[in-house]
Amino acid sequence: MRWLLCLSLLGGIGIAPAVAADSPPNIVLLIGDDQAWGDYGFTGHPHIQTPHLDRLASQSLVFQRGYVPTSLCRASLATMITGLFPHQHKITSNDPPLPPGKTGAAATQDDGYLAQRAEMIRIFEQSPTLSKLLEEKNYISHQSGKWWEGNACRCGGFTEGMTHGDPAKGGRHGDVGLTIGRTGLKPVNDFITKANQEKKPFFLWYAPMMPHTPHNPPERLLKKYRPLHPSIHVAKYWAMCEWFDETIGDLLAHLEREKLAENTIVIYLHDNGWIQDETSPAYAPRSKRSQYEGGIRTPIIIRWPGKVAPGQAPELASSVDLVPTVLTAVGLKPSSNMAGINLLDAQARAKRDAVFGEIFEHNAIDITKPAANLQYRWVIENNLKLIIPVKQRIPNGVVELYDLAADPKERSNLAAQQPKTVERLQKRLDNWWPGIDR
Template identity: 25%
Template sequence: MKPIFLLLFLPLLLSCGEENKPNIILINVDDLGWRDVGFMGSDYYETPNLDKLAAQGMVFYYAYAAAANCAPSRASLMSGMNTPKHRVYTVGSSERGEAKTRRIIPTPNQEFLADSIYTLAEMLWDNGYTNGTFGKWHINEDPLQHGFHVNVGGSQRGNPGSGGYFSPYKIDFIEAGAEGEYLTDRLTDEAIAFLNQNRKEPFFLYLPFYSVHTPIMGKKNLIEKFKDKPGTEGQERADYAAMVASVDENVGRLMTAVDEWGLAEKTLVIFTSDNGGIRDISHQTPLRAGKGSYYEGGIRVPLVIRWPGKINAGTTSYVPVTHMDFYPTIKNIIKGKDREASETLDGIDLSPLFAQQEMDERSLYWHFPIYLEAYNPKEDGGRDPLFRTRPGSVIRKGKWKLHHYFEDDGYELYDLQQDPGETQNLINTHPEVGDQLKTALHAWRRQVDAPVPNEPNPLYEDEFHRKLLNELVVN
């Protein structure tokens, strides 16, 4: 039998423990480019609420998604693991693009996050949090199977479908609203209602907007607002600007609710994007390429973290960080216990950066043993015009970034400090740096058992491939 005084004080002790756990709000916009917001330098898109959020917290200028497209990025964010561990490498088949132009057989893709993986949401559930997700999930059929109590709009679907940004909706787990209701508005309404219902106890609010993913559909009044606004090269689409403006407006609504209910200092807010923007829609100059590519434009993303009292307003960080860092950071902040060994997590705790402390330099890795076909061969900016990426791996350490492509065993080395656009391959002029990064990359692949495909594709036709490339170059 427990002592009577302990029984009397146990509720108070538990309450004090709960009060020390911050609420977590994680806003994950779909396909929002690194420079598609005002606080990252865009002059065309208007994001006053996001700019305000950035001014209230810390902006990370070298933030990276763990993968260059939706499903693997989300799987890594939610698991805290790099792609070789969960084996979600892409959306659908890894055999994307014209078969006659693929030299090797890519690694098979696992479409969903395995049930055995202990997710960020499950860890928070087991540590007393109420969890709600509102929007795109994309890594299994129902997020309730991976640690959420409430789900609105999330399933295996990766986009809202043709015409799907306006009610009646075509996604799962959501009821139709009034005719013409806008999906981004509705998801925010649901998120605010969840916040209101759960604001007295620790909550995890995951808001993965479907915006700004295709189909590009903005509200008419916002499209009209941007129709005559002068753009800059690569950032000039009024319909896309309208979608960005809607995201901004709704993040502002959510932050207003947090502040008005007195939750600001009790709430850690993370704002980011799941991967780089689609270059055919919006350029991320000076970064090269876009979604689906492992050049900087495909994996560099906007990131703001706000936590009043813990993070000074108006601070910045130039330390390279990744979405895989969210899980260990949150786990450390809440002193969370889980049912899995912490070494399965591939990220690190970022909280020292919140206090502007120095951290040891580390390497970041990406692995993509698959193909992703081009969006627009003339716009994508990839290694060749047929694919946004071909099978390979990447390492970034310090200012250096090394690409390794498996088809031709090709290497590309870039100095991101001098050449953020990855235009000058230095593999031949800096062989000692290249060799160091090659050694590190190969060692990491062995450590995580990353598959390196090398079996020739019997459907590949060299003459067809060369002819197609030549036609694209000529045209």
């Protein structure tokens, strides 16, 4: 009956707790959509103002070197809710293969295309979600914003949600849920208030399509940024970043009003990067959908008052760590196929020296075989980054090796100069996932 409720809604150093808190902490997951890792006040942007996220960062354990394993939203979001890499949960691409000879509306209304879209959702449902796992501890949960995997309650395990997921009614990547943030926070705030009144622990998924296009910020914000850059497209994007930040401030303020902030774990990251093209509303190269830092790097922020000391964590972090971190915090055990670590465990962080990722086609070639859609694999070991292209997908691709400490913009390819390093890191990649389906 959970899905019926969804439909009704349409109108420093971290301290790892050995066991769950006496009173189960609420979980609030804040997810930005298409924003570069440096486009915040707390990461040093000279113009973009994000005072609410800056304040949150000052109260949190902050991983400046956070990563998502893939730089495309659907696969990235599926990892955040399952704790699995895309090749594990098998949601690698935004959409199924295009029907032969069809594009645009004709493709999306094709019966075969719609059948494959439904099959992708069925594949996703084979992986447990954080919302489902938290039910063991009597959590209620709410989805708002981006959500690709059908009905948020029936398919995602949320007890409440905004996304109906019906293709006949415009369901694809969030439908009604995409109004959140841009048109206020009432559904989210109402859920928080109800959970508080009912004295139930809750999990909130807040993933507004912000600062994602359309870049249509309030005029008051556009006027603020327009004089700061000659490109109207850049000014609009910068204004969108601050508008998104304002919605974060509104949500956090509601937690304060409800006196819930002290027993709530707040986590922030974004699904993939974005570098604004100066001549159009589109993204520039080496950002979204790419294997470069502009596509895969994100700050990861964790606030848990009284449990996690604020500070800067220098270690590598990944979005595959989110589910294991939350499960451990509430007294549940991550499953054996979850590769992530508990980010609140300083010893586990210290032992890690590498994070891994994979880049796939936007439209899948085969929705059941992740390797068929693979373009690149990458690994970052300390400051060394290796990128391996798949020749069948990227025939002109070359192996790339970068020293991110000396070359953060990834301009000097060291692969030819350091073949032994390439060989060693490629073995690490192959041990993680060889890029073939078994």
